[in-house]
Amino acid sequence: MSAPPVAAEPQVAVKKAKKKVKVVSRQQLSFGQRLRRDWPLLLMCFPAMALLLVFHYIPALGNIIAFQDYNPFVGDNPLEAFLYSEWIGFGNFEYLFKTSAFWDSVITTLSITAFQLVFYFPIPIALAVLLNSVLSPRIRSLVQSVVYLPHFFSWVLVVSLFQMMLGGAGLLAQTLRQAGYTPPEIMTNPDTFMFLITSQAIWKDAGWGMIVFLAALAAIDPSLYEAAAADGAGRWRRMWHITLPGLRSVIVLLLILRLGDALNVGFEQFVLQREMVGREAAEVVDTYVYYQGIAVQQWGVGAAAGLFKAAVGILLIVGANKLAHRFGEQGIYSKR
Amino acid sequence: MSADTVVRPRRNTLRPVWEEQPSLLGQFGKGTILTLVVAVVVVPLWVVVVTSLSSEKTINDAGGYVFLPREFNPSAYVVIFSGGQITDAILVSTIVTLAGTALSLVVTVLAAYGLSRPGTLGHRPILFYFLLTFLIYPGMIPSYLVVTGLGLKDNLLSLILPTAISAFNLVVLRAFFMSIPGELYDSARMDGAGELRILTRIVLPLSKAVTAVVGLFYAVGYWNAFFNAILYIDRNDLQPVQRVLQQFILAGQSPASSGASVAIPGLGSTVPPSLAIKMAVVVVTVVPALIIYPFVQRHFTKGVIIGAVKG
Numbered sequence: 001m002s003a004p005p006v007a008a009e010p011q012v013a014v015k016k017a018k019k020k021v022k023v024v025s026r027q028q029l030s031f032g033q034r035l036r037r038d039w040p041l042l043l044m045c046f047p048a049m050a051l052l053l054v055f056h057y058i059p060a061l062g063n064i065i066a067f068q069d070y071n072p073f074v075g076d077n078p079l080e081a082f083l084y085s086e087w088i089g090f091g092n093f094e095y096l097f098k099t100s101a102f103w104d105s106v107i108t109t110l111s112i113t114a115f116q117l118v119f120y121f122p123i124p125i126a127l128a129v130l131l132n133s134v135l136s137p138r139i140r141s142l143v144q145s146v147v148y149l150p151h152f153f154s155w156v157l158v159v160s161l162f163q164m165m166l167g168g169a170g171l172l173a174q175t176l177r178q179a180g181y182t183p184p185e186i187m188t189n190p191d192t193f194m195f196l197i198t199s200q201a202i203w204k205d206a207g208w209g210m211i212v213f214l215a216a217l218a219a220i221d222p223s224l225y226e227a228a229a230a231d232g233a234g235r236w237r238r239m240w241h242i243t244l245p246g247l248r249s250v251i252v253l254l255l256i257l258r259l260g261d262a263l264n265v266g267f268e269q270f271v272l273q274r275e276m277v278g279r280e281a282a283e284v285v286d287t288y289v290y291y292q293g294i295a296v297q298q299w300g301v302g303a304a305a306g307l308f309k310a311a312v313g314i315l316l317i318v319g320a321n322k323l324a325h326r327f328g329e330q331g332i333y334s335k336r
Numbered sequence: 337m338s339a340d341t342v343v344r345p346r347r348n349t350l351r352p353v354w355e356e357q358p359s360l361l362g363q364f365g366k367g368t369i370l371t372l373v374v375a376v377v378v379v380p381l382w383v384v385v386v387t388s389l390s391s392e393k394t395i396n397d398a399g400g401y402v403f404l405p406r407e408f409n410p411s412a413y414v415v416i417f418s419g420g421q422i423t424d425a426i427l428v429s430t431i432v433t434l435a436g437t438a439l440s441l442v443v444t445v446l447a448a449y450g451l452s453r454p455g456t457l458g459h460r461p462i463l464f465y466f467l468l469t470f471l472i473y474p475g476m477i478p479s480y481l482v483v484t485g486l487g488l489k490d491n492l493l494s495l496i497l498p499t500a501i502s503a504f505n506l507v508v509l510r511a512f513f514m515s516i517p518g519e520l521y522d523s524a525r526m527d528g529a530g531e532l533r534i535l536t537r538i539v540l541p542l543s544k545a546v547t548a549v550v551g552l553f554y555a556v557g558y559w560n561a562f563f564n565a566i567l568y569i570d571r572n573d574l575q576p577v578q579r580v581l582q583q584f585i586l587a588g589q590s591p592a593s594s595g596a597s598v599a600i601p602g603l604g605s606t607v608p609p610s611l612a613i614k615m616a617v618v619v620v621t622v623v624p625a626l627i628i629y630p631f632v633q634r635h636f637t638k639g640v641i642i643g644a645v646k647g
Binding site: 002031034035037038040041042043044045046047049051052054055056057058059060061062063065071077078079127130131133134135139140142143145146147148149150152153154155156157159160161163164165169170171174178197203211222225226229231234235254267268271272275276286289290292299303306307310314 | 351352353355356366369370373374376378380381384399400401422442443444446447449450451453456457458459462465466471472473474475476477478479480481482483484485486497498500501503506515530531532533552556559560562563566567578579581582585586587618620621622625626630631633636
């Protein structure tokens with residue numbers, strides 16, 4: 001009986017000793033010694049760092065042109081153009097905030113986010129709970145493989161498939177026409193555009209969104225269910241008192257992330273359909289940036305709109321995280 | 337009696353003992369919903385594939401899209417692979433995807449390994465440098481100016497380099513590398529292996545699954561590249577598949593009539609491409625994902641959850 005503890009103790013001691021020795025030796029090393037030891041590892045990080053510097057951080061710094069009347073023709077390259085362009089302070093922002101088209105795009109974006117929070121957000125949760133209640137592993141994995149798949153399709157393909165199924169010459173219209181009905185306009189109707197893009201988003205990503213919830217469900221201790229059942233809780237009460245609380249922290253986390261992304265509803269989906277439904281319905285902040293900046297070549301205004309979006313995004317995510325802490329959840333980072 | 341003993345053990349492995357019998361209505365409801373969900377994904381793909389393999393006559397008889405297959409007619413595929421804009425696009429996308437995925441994987445694996453040993457000189461600030469990309473992101477306009485300023489307009493590198501590294505994938509790989517027991521590293525070092533040899537001989541073979549998932553994520557990104565192509569690629573012969581799909585299906589433009597492109601052999605330059613050819617293009621844009629997917633799919637949960645939990 002007493003043998004196992006005796007055997008375990010020396011092992012623990014050895015482990016502790018080992019760790020201590022390591023830490024001490026590391027602290028004693030000088031900078032040069034550490035450099036000599038670690039330079040291969042540092043070198044390995046270098047290509048990735050260089051790529052991010054050129055294609056991420058330099059463009060991020062380039063947002064400064066939001067405060068310029070950027071003119072690409074005053075120099076031979078963008079850098080010279082940047083150096084010689086005129087500084088105008090908040091001029092671009094003033095212009096932006098006076099433009100109704102910009103505010104329209106902000107309002108469209110926010111209403112799409114709100115709409116999707118109500119009609120899209122719960123679907124992966126419901127799907128995960130439903131799938132988790134299916135007991136046959138074979139059916140479960142079959143359904144999973146099928147619903148994950150559209151996540152790997154491009155937006156062009158998703159919109160094309162919708163066009164082919166629901167568009168004016170699509171399968172639905174074709175069937176209705178053969179049956180003698182007039183097919184409704186689905187792909188080009190600005191009034192129902194919100195439903196259309198939400199159903200596209202659901203088709204593409206609801207299955208994939210389920211993955212996190214399934215993982216959280218798998219982590220729930222089955223004995224909780226057993227105990228609840230022993231106390232007489234039926235199927236629905238178990239779902240209400242065990243399954244959903246088990247998902248709570250994941251739900252809060254994803255809600256925060258969604259709120260932080262409130263101005264980020266996706267770009268390709270809207271560029272692709274802007275022509276079909278008209279500008280009023282499909283202009284989001286991202287497409288506004290694109291058309292102002294690159295198509296109309298008002299670089300400074302476009303950059304200002306992009307910077308505004310990024311700044312609001314950071315504020316939203318920090319605010320939402322604070323809110324999560326108030327509700328006693330962990331959020332993205334714990335407050336400490 | 338004997339039938340009972342055969343059935344029971346199987347049932348017990350599926351359903352916990354304390355669970356009550358499922359109601360008939362519940363079973364039926366679940367079955368219906370799941371069938372619907374699966375059908376919503378599968379039916380459009382099915383229709384596209386069947387139509388792409390149909391002849392002009394079958395398509396006309398059906399009045400458009402074909403639901404029930406009546407023949408196997410690969411002529412649409414012969415047409416799109418025998419030269420012209422679509423063949424070019426397929427080539428471009430294949431090259432971008434292969435080269436890009438290779439570059440991304442090498443760079444990400446190296447960096448993830450370099451950061452996987454806590455206590456390395458400067459490893460905290462470097463990690464912070466990578467993580468900061470989640471919060472600070474480059475605007476569309478400055479990115480455009482930088483890429484064009486580097487002279488990458490109408491260069492396939494513009495479809496590769498800006499998206500070559502994703503900090504998310506880096507974090508996923510790093511988390512997995514860190515979960516490999518330190519004793520393995522130590523023993524390899526005792527045997528005189530350098531860092532690169534440890535990476536290729538010990539770490540990578542142990543993390544095939546995660547690396548495959550990350551590779552799939554990168555490959556899908558490159559294959560689906562659409563927006564960067566709008567921004568940076570003007571030349572017709574350098575357009576990737578997604579752009580052709582857009583011009584073809586959504587803008588309703590026929591590749592035969594679009595300026596510099598070569599007429600499709602066997603159709604003549606004035607004949608608009610038939611529905612079967614359009615559908616064949618759609619199939620071509622889906623197929624690569626369908627091919628890699630089954631090999632990688634079983635690792636998804638593992639890869640994604642490591643990233644989500646330890647990130």
